[in-house]
Every structure is written in C-alpha cells, then in structure tokens.
Amino acid sequence: MSANSPLVVSDLAKAYDGRPAVDGISFELRRGECFGLLGPNGAGKTTTLRCCLGIAAPDRGEVNLVGIRLPDGGREARARVGVVPQFDNLDPDFTVAENLLVYGRYFGMSSSAIKARIPDLLEFAGLGGKEKAALRSLSGGMKRRLTLARALVNDPDLLLLDEPTTGLDPQARHLIWERLKRLIADGKTILLTTHFMDEAERLCGRLAIMDAGKIISQGSPRELIAQHIEPHVVEIFGDAEDTQPIEWARGEAEKLARRCEMAGETLFCYVDEPTELLERLAVRPGLRVLHRPANLEDVFLKLTGRDLRD
Amino acid sequence: MSAINSYVPQLSLRWVHVWRRNFLVWKKLAIPSVLGNLADPMIYMFGLGYGLGSLMPQVNGGSYISFLAGGTLCASTMNAATFESLYSGFSRMHVQRTWEAIMNAPVALDDVVAGELVWSATKALLSGTAILIVIIALGLAHTPYLVAVLPVIFLAGLTFSALALIMTALAPSYDFFMYYFTLFITPMTLLSGVFFPLSQLPAPLQVAAQFLPLSHAVSLIRPLLAGEIPPNAGLHVAVLIGIALIAFAVALRLARRRLLK
Incomplete structure (x- = not known):
C-alpha cells in the first residue's frame, strides 16, 4: 500500500440481509488520476462509495481514505474529499449561493472564506451571475453543475462522483465532462462511477469493471479492450419480417469472425481483420452493415453479459 | 467495534452547522412561522379561556384563562417541537436527502441528529416565547420567575423533539405520524393537566399521568407563571x-x- 494514495480499498466486502453487495474488492487510486468504477445497476458501486466515505461500515476489509483508516476516521477524512451523489440532494430551501455557503460551513469554513470562493465556483460551474437564483429555477444540468461546485467548496484532494451525468442531455453531459477534464488537469484525483462507457473512455485513465459485487477486470480502457476483445466489430442489422438475410450473414460471419453474438435483431461480429468479412457481406446488397473499432462497451457487455439488471 | 456500530453517541460540536442550516431556512419565513405557531394556541386560549371560563368559578384560586395559559404554553411547546422533528425532520432526512448531503461532509449522522434535536427545541422556544409575550401582555402572568419559564420551555422542547425523532427514524412515510398524534400526543394533552387540573381525573389516570412528560412540563410552568416555585x-x-x-x-x-447500513 502506498502511503501517498488518496484511496486504498483492500478486500472490501459488505452484505445486506445475507446477500453480498460488495464481495471482496481491492483497488488503489494514484494521485492525480481519474479512476472509473463501471458496472451494471446493482453491481455494488454505490455500496463501495459509501464504504469509501466511511458512511457504511464494511463487513470485511479495509478502506484508507486520504491516509486515514475508515470508518472510524470518517469525519476527518471527508474534510479533504468532495462528493457528487447519484441523487440530487441540493437544499431546495436555499438559493444557489446559499447552497454553497451552508455546505462550506459543514466543513468548518468561515462564512467570509466561503463567500470569497463562491464567484469562482459558480464561474467554473457555468452558473456565473446565478447567485440569487432559486433552486427550483435551475435545469437538471444546472443542478448537477451546482452539485459539482458544492463538492469543490472545500478545495478537496479527492472527488467521488456517483454517476454524475445520469439523466442529463448530451449538451449538459459534455459540459460536465469538460469541467471534469479541467479538474484532472489541475491535479485533482477523481473516483467516478458510471454505466456510460463513452464517459469512462473519455475521462478515466484506469478503470475497474464490477459485476455482482466483484471486480472482474481492471486496467486502462485501451488495455481492457486489447485484453478482452478483438479490435474490430462488424454489426449487421437484421429484419424481423425477413430473417433470411441475417441468417445467411450469420452463416458467413461464423466462418470468418472470431466471435459472433446475436442481440435482438442485430448480429455483432468480433474480428481481428475485417476486410474479408466485409467483402463477403458486400455480395449481398441491401444488408445493413456497420464496421467500427471495438470500444469499452463491447468489453463491458462481454464481461457482464447482455441480460437486463433491474 | 467501529464507531458506526457503537451504542455511544459520537458527538462533536459540528451539530452547530446543522442547527445553523435550519435556522437560516427559518429566518426566511420567521414572521409567518411565529404567527402560525401563535394562532393555534391563541384560538384555544381565547375560545376555551373566555368561553368555557365564563361558566366556571375559579380554578386553582385564579381565573380559568390564567390556568389555561400555562397549559397552553406547554402544549404548544410540545407541538412545535414535535411537528418540527416529525414533518420537517422527515422531509430533511428522507424526501430532500439533506442529511445524506451533510453526511458527505465531515459531519457524522450523530451530529446531524443532535443538530435536529437542538433545532426543534429552539423552534419550540421561539414559539413559546411568542406565546409567553401574549400571556404577559394579557396580564395573565407577571412575576419575577418568568425568566425561569424559558429554560423549561427549551428543556421540554428537547424532550418532545427526542421522542419525535424516534418516530421520524422509524417512519416509512408522513402518514405514519398520524398514529403518533392519535395514540400519544392527543391523549397526553388531555391527561397532563393542560385543560383541567389533574385532580379531576380518577386516581389510576392520575398515576398514569405521572409517566407522561407533558404533565411534568405543566407542573413546572404553571406555578412559575403564577409566581410560585414549583x-x-x-x-x-x-x-x-x-x-x-x-x-x-x-x-x-x-x-x-x-x-x-
């Protein structure tokens, strides 16, 4: 265990009513990196974060947050951490600026010190001039950005973000991503949970994929793709009315692709070298084919399966 | 055993931040809030005090309305603390997730609950003070012991807030609180000497009343208003x-x- 790591989790386990939510996971953050915790709903991401904050006590294992052992040192450790929770918990009774003021006080900051920070925080969040705005006048994206600003009020070393862009439109998501990149560039360490693979691929230097309470793979996005999946994906779109073309394509693809997978009407073919398959498919015009490089979502679906999790 | 599972409260002065948060919200609506807290007890005091009081001879050696004044003050202290800890507390704990937000900062749940406790008692004190001012203005109390009434109101506020917080921690929804009022608060109001002297009750009920916190608050406040040491x-x-x-x-x-968990 490196003494300098902002967060070290070793062999963490926690069960609810006898069912393991987190089942013996270990990972360690490096200072200044963005580390992603990926997993389908119910994989144990939020339970992991609660243990990482000292809000829930693990059944087994150890968490060391900013050099302090949890859960006993929770209060002291959280003083150097910022949190963006999964569900909005901004204070609806307050204006934008009051939300930051009151939150800063929870960290023991003086009102004048917080007030001096508010303009910069709001500027960063794209909420400049909104000091006196009532909370209910803000859009979902603005609330999310305000939550991010609130998490920065104590100038934390480490940020824990629990699905920070869930429910946002693409514009709002891109704005959040841009701000998070800026924070990483400024040297903040970030732990991010998400189930958006493009988010993880854009932001995270390293990530861990969780399923059913366990970490099933860990590495950089490139490493994970190289390790688990063929570099090219050919998607062939079928037609429920006429399954004959897709059946034909499947027959061809199974001869040429390393792996084929049918999901609904669509056939996913994973190949090392796509030219031969594409040429073969081209003899049958009218077949809708998409060729793309493999991405993290392919890794995710391969490792966690295509079954629904809810 | 880790702090989270400990039976001993892990208290710190950080409850003050939680109290200040609630105070800042209250300040925005202070005047309507105090007037709202005044209306109910005033209606009881004037309605029952003058209406029913005119039918009655003296109660405990004074007018019925001055007897009722002490009881009303205690009952509204209880109600103010109870409402704040139940409805507003539940809203902050469950609906708005305010407690959750606070616990992500270096404030523990114990600090949050302690802050809520002291805040509800403060709110009871604020509304109790307003009622006390009306009582004094009506000439229903004027004694050197009035200063001692305020700490008793605050103490009773702490007691009723703590009791209500048990319900809040158990409640699945707001509807749950109806049981608390119907089964506990309302019977207690009738059995604690708020509207009539306890001596009017059958002996077993008089004994039962000794176990109700409200009757102890009444036993302290009514004599203080009358200028006696309880x-x-x-x-x-x-x-x-x-x-x-x-x-x-x-x-x-x-x-x-x-x-x-």
Missing part, C-alpha cells in the same frame, strides 16, 4: 432530562440502523 421542581426537571436522554439515544440508534 413543588418537586428537581424531580420534574430530572424526568424531562431523563426522557430526553433515553429518547435521543434510541432515536440515534434507529437513525443509524436506517441510514448507515
């Missing part, structure tokens, strides 16, 4: 403190079970 004052204070401490410990235990 008999057995130490006992009544001790009972209120004892209930407050036990109820707070239970509420904390339940809140931890609910929120720190």
Whole structure:
C-alpha cells in the first residue's frame, strides 16, 4: 500500500440481509488520476462509495481514505474529499449561493472564506451571475453543475462522483465532462462511477469493471479492450419480417469472425481483420452493415453479459 | 467495534452547522412561522379561556384563562417541537436527502441528529416565547420567575423533539405520524393537566399521568407563571432530562440502523 494514495480499498466486502453487495474488492487510486468504477445497476458501486466515505461500515476489509483508516476516521477524512451523489440532494430551501455557503460551513469554513470562493465556483460551474437564483429555477444540468461546485467548496484532494451525468442531455453531459477534464488537469484525483462507457473512455485513465459485487477486470480502457476483445466489430442489422438475410450473414460471419453474438435483431461480429468479412457481406446488397473499432462497451457487455439488471 | 456500530453517541460540536442550516431556512419565513405557531394556541386560549371560563368559578384560586395559559404554553411547546422533528425532520432526512448531503461532509449522522434535536427545541422556544409575550401582555402572568419559564420551555422542547425523532427514524412515510398524534400526543394533552387540573381525573389516570412528560412540563410552568416555585421542581426537571436522554439515544440508534447500513 502506498502511503501517498488518496484511496486504498483492500478486500472490501459488505452484505445486506445475507446477500453480498460488495464481495471482496481491492483497488488503489494514484494521485492525480481519474479512476472509473463501471458496472451494471446493482453491481455494488454505490455500496463501495459509501464504504469509501466511511458512511457504511464494511463487513470485511479495509478502506484508507486520504491516509486515514475508515470508518472510524470518517469525519476527518471527508474534510479533504468532495462528493457528487447519484441523487440530487441540493437544499431546495436555499438559493444557489446559499447552497454553497451552508455546505462550506459543514466543513468548518468561515462564512467570509466561503463567500470569497463562491464567484469562482459558480464561474467554473457555468452558473456565473446565478447567485440569487432559486433552486427550483435551475435545469437538471444546472443542478448537477451546482452539485459539482458544492463538492469543490472545500478545495478537496479527492472527488467521488456517483454517476454524475445520469439523466442529463448530451449538451449538459459534455459540459460536465469538460469541467471534469479541467479538474484532472489541475491535479485533482477523481473516483467516478458510471454505466456510460463513452464517459469512462473519455475521462478515466484506469478503470475497474464490477459485476455482482466483484471486480472482474481492471486496467486502462485501451488495455481492457486489447485484453478482452478483438479490435474490430462488424454489426449487421437484421429484419424481423425477413430473417433470411441475417441468417445467411450469420452463416458467413461464423466462418470468418472470431466471435459472433446475436442481440435482438442485430448480429455483432468480433474480428481481428475485417476486410474479408466485409467483402463477403458486400455480395449481398441491401444488408445493413456497420464496421467500427471495438470500444469499452463491447468489453463491458462481454464481461457482464447482455441480460437486463433491474 | 467501529464507531458506526457503537451504542455511544459520537458527538462533536459540528451539530452547530446543522442547527445553523435550519435556522437560516427559518429566518426566511420567521414572521409567518411565529404567527402560525401563535394562532393555534391563541384560538384555544381565547375560545376555551373566555368561553368555557365564563361558566366556571375559579380554578386553582385564579381565573380559568390564567390556568389555561400555562397549559397552553406547554402544549404548544410540545407541538412545535414535535411537528418540527416529525414533518420537517422527515422531509430533511428522507424526501430532500439533506442529511445524506451533510453526511458527505465531515459531519457524522450523530451530529446531524443532535443538530435536529437542538433545532426543534429552539423552534419550540421561539414559539413559546411568542406565546409567553401574549400571556404577559394579557396580564395573565407577571412575576419575577418568568425568566425561569424559558429554560423549561427549551428543556421540554428537547424532550418532545427526542421522542419525535424516534418516530421520524422509524417512519416509512408522513402518514405514519398520524398514529403518533392519535395514540400519544392527543391523549397526553388531555391527561397532563393542560385543560383541567389533574385532580379531576380518577386516581389510576392520575398515576398514569405521572409517566407522561407533558404533565411534568405543566407542573413546572404553571406555578412559575403564577409566581410560585414549583413543588418537586428537581424531580420534574430530572424526568424531562431523563426522557430526553433515553429518547435521543434510541432515536440515534434507529437513525443509524436506517441510514448507515
């Protein structure tokens, strides 16, 4: 265990009513990196974060947050951490600026010190001039950005973000991503949970994929793709009315692709070298084919399966 | 055993931040809030005091309305603390997730619950003070012991807030609180000497009343308003403190079970 790591989790386990939510996971953050915790709903991401904050006590294992052992040192450790929770918990009774003021006080900051920070925080969040705005006048994206600003009020070393862009439109998501990149560039360490693979691929230097309470793979996005999946994906779109073309394509693809997978009407073919398959498919015009490089979502679906999790 | 599972409250002065948060919200609506808290007890005091009082001879050697004044003050202290800890507390704990937000900062659940406890008692004190001013203005009390009424109101506020926080920690929804009023608060109001002297009750009920915190608050406040030192004052204070401490410990235990799992 490196003494300098902002967060070290070793062999963490926690069960609810006898069912393991987190089942013996270990990972360690490096200072200044963005580390992603990926997993389908119910994989144990939020339970992991609660243990990482000292809000829930693990059944087994150890968490060391900013050099302090949890859960006993929770209060002291959280003083150097910022949190963006999964569900909005901004204070609806307050204006934008009051939300930051009151939150800063929870960290023991003086009102004048917080007030001096508010303009910069709001500027960063794209909420400049909104000091006196009532909370209910803000859009979902603005609330999310305000939550991010609130998490920065104590100038934390480490940020824990629990699905920070869930429910946002693409514009709002891109704005959040841009701000998070800026924070990483400024040297903040970030732990991010998400189930958006493009988010993880854009932001995270390293990530861990969780399923059913366990970490099933860990590495950089490139490493994970190289390790688990063929570099090219050919998607062939079928037609429920006429399954004959897709059946034909499947027959061809199974001869040429390393792996084929049918999901609904669509056939996913994973190949090392796509030219031969594409040429073969081209003899049958009218077949809708998409060729793309493999991405993290392919890794995710391969490792966690295509079954629904809810 | 880690702090989270400990039975001993892990208290710190950080509850003050939680109290300040609630105070800042209250300040925005202070005047309507105090007037709202005044309306109900005033209606009882004038309605019953003058209406019913005109039919009655003296009660405890004074007018019925001055008898009722002390009871009303206690009952509204209880109601103010209870409402704040139940409805507003539940809203902050469950609906708005305010407690959750606070616990992500360096403030523990114990600090949050302690802040809520003291805040509800403060709100009871604020509304009790307003009622006391009306009582004094009406000439229903004018004695050197009036200053002692305020700390008793605050103490009773702590007791009723702690009891209500147990319900809040258990509640699945707002509807749950109806049971608390119907089964506990309302019977207690009728059995604690608020509207009539306890001596009017059958003996077994008089004994039962000794176990109700409201009757101890009434036994302290009514004599103070009349300019007397309450008999057995130490006992009544001790009972209120004892209930407050036990109820707070239970509420904390339940809140931890609910929120720190």
